Amino acid sequence: MTRIAICAPSTPITRDVAERVSALAATEFPGLKLQFHEQCFVEEGHFAGPDAVRLAALLDCANDPQVDVVWFAKGGYGANRIAVQALSAMNGAARDKAYLGYSDTGYLLAGLYREGIGQPVHAPMPVDIRREGGEDAVERALAWLAHDTRGLEPSLVGEPSVAFNLMTLAMLCGTDLMPDLSGHVVMVEEVAEHLYAVDRLFFHVTQHLRGIAGLRLGRISAVPENDRPFGTGAEEIARDWCARSGIPFLGSADIGHDAANRIVPFGLARTPARS
């Protein structure tokens, strides 16, 4: 039995999300046991509770020796506000776990990877069940936890990899949460940003990523209409800034803010340890 504890380090989910994900898991993955922390449903302003409440819930899950996996319920914004404190309060039990999420929860995945705590994994989250085709996304994450590797991002081969939302990675650069990504394939995706903002983010991140093995571009989706066209597309933007910084552009990555978002275990790809 693999025990999966779910908390919301950024913004809350609703109970129907938890019910639908729990029902799906119970039917299709009898070897997985899901526990939604009550904090997932707390709302305060923008966040799933105040920083102290989100931090406590994350530590409840991470430091519980009975728990094998911590699954982040949803992104949004806020994980960066508790990440440093969370990492410094994690115990030995936290080191034996996988941590799954993406988007804003990338701040935690980055910090965990930097500190060598557990196995951070870019993967769909419970909230994805609300997307069109979202059951497939949730199943992909659960199947990977049940040792089915078909959901892995297909380009993963010999080199260590990471995957981030582009804005999240830009905000991570140079901070106490940023891991050393030398020699890594770095995959990025973005949603709901203008192309000029994507260009600006690539300007920033490529200067911080010198020494990586290469960059792969996930989907840049839901780009808002601007008052005029930017003039080039997302791939041309990524290629341009990679060329300027001497970073190999390696092509596309099958990740994004959508139901097709694939799994990228940070470091070298592997299935979670059997428990």
Next chain:
Amino acid sequence: MTRIAICAPSTPITRDVAERVSALAATEFPGLKLQFHEQCFVEEGHFAGPDAVRLAALLDCANDPQVDVVWFAKGGYGANRIAVQALSAMNGAARDKAYLGYSDTGYLLAGLYREGIGQPVHAPMPVDIRREGGEDAVERALAWLAHDTRGLEPSLVGEPSVAFNLMTLAMLCGTDLMPDLSGHVVMVEEVAEHLYAVDRLFFHVTQHLRGIAGLRLGRISAVPENDRPFGTGAEEIARDWCARSGIPFLGSADIGHDAANRIVPFGLARTPARS
């Protein structure tokens, strides 16, 4: 006679802006001579011409020994794409000038300051004449160039200062354009960003600004409505992140994306050398 060359390193202005600013200068500041470079009116996609065209125009202005001041016509986005090349191609004449602008042109002000080239100045731009009360903004910049110091940001005292748009500063951090701001008062302002994005930007910049003398908060204006309130205001956000990073929060700064935007010469405040 002070000769002011105007170019557009980011996005274009229209001819009516140039005409109105020229008329105002001719009437009120007979000691100033304005020259709008034709590149100010070029449009290509998002930009005031391709990178090469914007770069060439900037160097036409900066490297001309007959020119005393380079005034950036408008922000938008794009100055970061040509800044490194511009700095490396600037000649001795470029070192004797003041450079005025704000918002996206902050990439150039930062790079100039880093390289010790001329006098970078956060100041209103020609495009500001289109704002309500915009003539006051344009007059403020021109008056400063005519040795009237009343438009200076009022908190400027003994310590070296800089002023930036918050997003621009965030994107500058850790790049080849970022100056050493140790011991400086850093003023920031923002427009049209959600408060969660402002929080995220402060998370990023405060980690890069350790060692500054302190931070002052300009106006955070035109904040879009979000699907829910953030929960705190801009000043509380700034105070929080300053406290977390050990940066003294010094109060407000009289800068912003508006007609009241005041002047901040980078480094120690002074009027331009008489020419």
